[in-house]
Every structure is written in C-alpha cells, then in structure tokens.
Amino acid sequence: MKTLVLSKMDVPGLVEALGETARLIGPRKKEHQFVFGQITKPEQLALEYPTTILPPSRQLFPNDEPLVRLRLDDVAASREIVEGEKTILLGVHPCDVQGINILDEVFSDSPPDANYLTRRSQTIIIALECQAPCSPYNLCFDKGTYRLEWGYDLLMIDLGDRYFVFTRTGAGEELIGDLPFFRAATPADREALGRARETQAGSFKTRLAGPVNRLPNALKEAYDDLLWEAVGRRCLSCETCTNVCPTCYCFDVADEVELDLVNGTRCRQWDSCQSCTFAEVAGGENFRPRPSERQRHRLFKKEVYQYEKYGRSACVGCGRCSAQCVASIRLNEMYNQVLGG
C-alpha cells in the first residue's frame, strides 16, 4: 500500500488522463440530484456529492443487460454476449464500494456469472471517503460501512485543498503509475489525515437503537410481528426500494426481437421481490401475495438469509431505500422497531 497526495488543482488533469485510458464513470449533477455517469470533461465531475439516485454497482449490473445473441431460425447459432470494457469508477463512497463487493460475492458464488464478472474484472474503483453523513437516512456509521478496509483499488480522503490517497491493489498503482499528479505523502499530510479522520468520526452519529449484530436474531424473532402488516398497508409495491439498492440483484430474463424477425437478444432485466407477481406460478398460486410478506422478505434477505449464507449483512446502509420511498417507509424505523427502540 502506498500513501500519496493529490492536489485538488490536479483533479481536472487526472480526469482527462484517466478518460484517455478507460471509460471514466463518476458522480455528475442531474438537475438537483446526482447520478453516476460517464465523465468526458473534467467540469462534469462533482466529487462533493450526496448519495446518488442509483448506486454505482448498477454500472456493473445494468438493466436490460444483453446475455445471449439469438437467431430465431437457429438455436445452435445462439452466442453469448460476455462483454466488458476497461472502466474506472471514480469517487465511489465507501458504502457503495461495499455494495459492489457484495454483488461480487453473489455473482462469483457457484455457478459464477461470466456476464457480471467479465465486466467487473475490467473495472477499477477509486473510492472517496465521506467527511460527513451524506444522507439523513444512511446507516453507514451503525453498519461500519463509512470507512473501507478492502474492495477498492485507490481510496481518496478529502483534506481540504488536497486528497490523501491510499493505493490498495497493483491495478490501482499501475493506473496512476506514470501520472504526474501524485506525490508521496509527508508527515504533515499524515497529520492532516489524522485530523480529518477525527472530525469525520465526530460528525457521524448512530441512528439505530441497538447494535447491528443483533439484527439477524431480532428480525427472526419478529417474523410474525405486526410491524410487517403496518408496513404492508402503506407499501405501494412500486419497487423503488429494491431498484435503488446497491446490493439488490434479483432479475428476470426476457427475449427482445429485432425488426427483421430473425435476430434477437436474451436480456437480463432488473426485477424486484416487491413486485406482486415475483413469486407467482402457473395455476395462480402466489407464494408472497401480500406487500407485508414482500417487505419482510426484503429485510430478511438483507439481514438474515445473506447473513446465514455469507456471514455478513447485505445492507450497506446507504439510505437510498428510505430516502426514495414514496410511502415514507424508512428502513431505520423498521430496524429500530425490531431492535426495540
């Protein structure tokens, strides 16, 4: 691991240099909100941004992702579309980096998903630590996801006029290897880093009524709680909470046919466990017909099922589901209810 420093004055130069070597994706302003999108000019990059509408993990798991090229007249001519191009995700907040790490684990799990992993293997992540909570709903302090230990290539920490930069991987070091914008960190930089981290720690607050490691058991005990009924009455099953979540990965597969009626594409589309037909089978049986059951499933999948399978939560606490729910259903309130707060 190297410790480097990047002056903020050099960010435009860096953006131009990176843009020449790869597809550069970073936070951009979109009306009064922020999104991850391609950065072709330095002025498009908005590194001081609150939580984006969609998480950057969706760049690796795009909607309508082509999986198979089809010939309608010949099944044997089906060809996989496993594509990826060298991509740099710049300015990714720690919770979102961990969202990507979770998708990595799910898609690497047997059988590994070549479509996702090929794209992922060509992606470099330049993370950016938040100096203060970036959403009123985030749980990153409770979840410990406001800082990063691994899963990134480079990590930037704002020191006011400059960024402190950690390199984590060989790929990260290689990326900035010959660029003139970085210099080795000095003791003064390290001191500034210590102060920034102290301010940072002081600005985050716990939002939950109990420790997160109690969530799996607390939820299991609350399986038949009236909470789900109460939430289910308000939920509109609009699927927003799952579509904006960095770690949701449920999908559907559907064929798209071109106008020539000969060529087509089998595509993967985002799907949501909140959709009323998600668990319906032929004959009309629906295994989760009620919004209350679907909301419970969403939380259990994050905190119980993935905990049992992978030994970790699948909620990185980004706060998007709470912030964007049209029915004002807040994850932190639901968690607090089961934690007894």
Added chain:
Amino acid sequence: MLDTAPISRKSLFVPEAARILDVEPLTAREKLFRVSLNDRPLGHRPCQFVEVSIAGIGEAPISVSSSPASSEIFDLCVRDVGTLTQAMHRLEPGDRIGIRGPYGNGFPVEKIIGKDLLFVCGGLGLAPLRSLILHCIENRASFRRLTVLYGAKRPSERLYREELAAWAKDERLDLRETVDVPEEGWTGNVGVITTLFRAVEVDPLETVAVIVGPPVMYKFAVLELLQRGIMESRIYMSLERRMRCGLGKCGHCQMNGIYVCQEGPVFCYSDVKKVKEAL
C-alpha cells in the same frame, strides 16, 4: 480490480440446441415432447428440470419426465399456460428448442434403496414423478413395495393414460387413481387424493413417501402420511416455485433463504418443516 480465478467467459445463459423428435398430445392441455440434445445425452437425475427456450419467446423451467437411464432422448410434458408453453405447443417434430440444464438437486435415489415406496401425485405432478417411478420400475429389485397414488381433476385430464393402463396391470407396482370430478365412462374412485390413502396398507417403519402435486396438496398429504406413522425424514416432496435462472441468482424461487432451483426442488419434510414459506 476483482481478484478471482480466471473467469470462464462462457455465459451460463446460452442454451444448447435440441431437436424435437416426437410430439404427442396427452390431454387437451398437455403435450408430450420427445427431445434430444444435439451434442450429448442430458444426464439427468429423477425430478430434475431443464430451462426450455424458444428464441424470441423466452424460457421456462420444465421437469424431465423420463427415466434417467435413457437420457439420449428425454421427455418433457408441457401444459400450455402462457407465452413459452403455448409457443411450445405449436412446435412439431423436427423443430428445435434450446435447453439449459439439467438443474436442481434431483431425487436422492441412493437413500431409498430397499424401502417400500409410496408415490403421491396430483395433476401435473406426475410429469416430474414419472422420471422417478420409471427409475424404480427399471430397478425393481432394489425396492420393496411400489405404490402409486394419482389424483387428477377429471378423467380427461389424466396424463400418460396408456402408461397408466399398463401400470394398472403391471404386478411390479400398485397403482391407485382417483378423480375429483367424474366424467362419463369413469368407473374408478372419485374424491380428493387423500381418500386413496385410507385404502393403502403402509408399513410405517419401512416406507418412504414422495409427494408431487399442486401447492395446495402438500399440507394435506403430509398430514395424512404423518398420521400413518411415516417418519418426517422419510417424506420427500418436490416443490414448485417461480424460476427464472435455475442458477441460484435471480431470486424468484426463494423460499425464505433457500434457493429452490439449486437446493431443491426435492426436499425432505424434516428439512423444510420449519421453513415458513415452504408449505
């Protein structure tokens, strides 16, 4: 960058080409397709399924209905309920379809050797269960009694009628049938499938039961079997869920934390009785 073993660039979603050799209507709604993969035998276990696709239409999970012994040519019994299955009903011998799989755990045949077997199937449940029944008939000496209870809604909805007639005469197994709604010419039992249980003699310590049917059937059938003294760990069932990928990824088939497409569709009752979304 992600540290993984070298990534296979082979997508899991590419179907293999298969040819339809024969199509036979079984009822007004179900057709039997005899299918052969171009490049290899399917190599399935009883109660596994494949993802069948038609380019431009889509995919659907369909159980393999034939014995594992003959997987050069395998059977798919398809009910026309929607987009893919209706398109399939329009296909003819010589047409080609895409196949992914076989998927799912399949039936643990090694665990039931030497036992009395009691098969309980309702409606389309005979499609997957037939693969296991045929396996047991072919390996008759490995098992003690073979009893098949089959319930259909109407006589005209009975699948594999010629085979059922042959099984009825076959001394190697004891087939008992019932229908919910009789039609002209039906001389057999009338009533739901649980009515058949009462007439069957069961040796509770030696019996393994296997249930496959519509979702509503399981609870009643399990209850009936438990009342006959059959052990929870000897009651197997194949559970249906919506499935998209068959790969443990898409989330559709999840039953609490269990991915039915991979960990199932065959489960032992003792393993799922505490899984709240199971039955």
